[in-house]
Amino acid sequence: MRRLTLAAIMLLSACSAGPAPSDIVPRTAPAPQPANASTVTAAPSSSAAPAPSCDPTASLRPGALPAAGQMPAGSNMERILKRGRLIAGVDQNSYLMGFRNSFTGEIEGFDVDVARQIAKAVFGDDKKVQFKVVTAAERIGMLQRGEVDVVVRTMTITCDRLKDVDFSQVYYQAGQRVLVRRNSGITGVDSLQDKKVCVASGSTSLNNVINRVRTTVSVPNWTDCLVMLQQGQADAISTDDTILAGLAAQDPYTEVVGARFTEEPYGVGVPKGQEDLVRFVNGVLERMRADGTWGVIYGRWLSTLGPAPVPPVARYRD
Secondary structure, eight states: OOTTHHHHHHHHTTTSOOOOGGGSOOOSSOOOOOTTOEEEOSOOOOSSOOOOOOOTTOBOOOOOOOOTTOOOTTSHHHHHHHHTSEEEEEOSEETTTEEEOTTTOOEESHHHHHHHHHHHHHHSOTTOEEEEEOOGGGHHHHHHTTSOSEEOSSOBOOTTGGGTEEEEEEEEEEOEEEEEETTOOOOSGGGOTTSEEEEETTSHHHHHHTTTSSEEEEESSHHHHHHHHHTTSOSEEEEEHHHHHHHHHHOTTEEEESOOOSOEEEEEEEETTOHHHHHHHHHHHHHHHHHSHHHHHHHHHOGGGOSOOOOOOOOBOO
């Protein structure tokens, strides 16, 4: 049975009456940790040269979008058009952002709808997209190897990542917070000094908490963290508020606490050197803001975070 089952059961039972957290009988033996869970004692080191100072959220200015089905000759968009589908790397374990609907088997969410808008701009049909499931740690490698055309997976734009891949303009501005069990007494990141905190490997969230907590546990997916929290193997989960909102929606015994303590600008990842595709994606994002599509997608998936904010303002370096 897949490890996601526990979280799924919690989601399905959220609307029915159940025991209060204090009535739950504790396990007599510790449950096994998720596969590939590891304790991290220091931020991941890199042998590469430090990233140069940059303005990470400034992207390439788009031109006018070509008509769907009529991509410029020799462009990366024409290559995608001739193939007959856009290949997009997405998540399937982040409820609301990128998750597999257990009833339909389809991958859905805010990020997924952004990828569909890119496909629609190329083909005139938002269904002409092949989704490849990627973990946070796999995102850059899959772009570098050309296994996907784009990655739309809660990917924070950083100067370090810009050494390896290119990014669109910011399509969503998130921020890191903390998820805990209700009545835990934890009120935010400043309450985590003596706690065990779970994060996903390959995420910027790890570096943001590694020196603030007693123990950091790294796992492949955020649903692994939810299982660890439910089984008492972690005191808290810390990552972007968008991801935490999805986890909290799956378990009524959890809550998101504290204010944002980082800024996490999400961008669409594109293989390095494909400037025409970056400009094209930026044109799609510009149109989504202008015609209200961005707000519609927000309302569909993220209204639990509050009324739709103003979409991020685009910033360009040329």
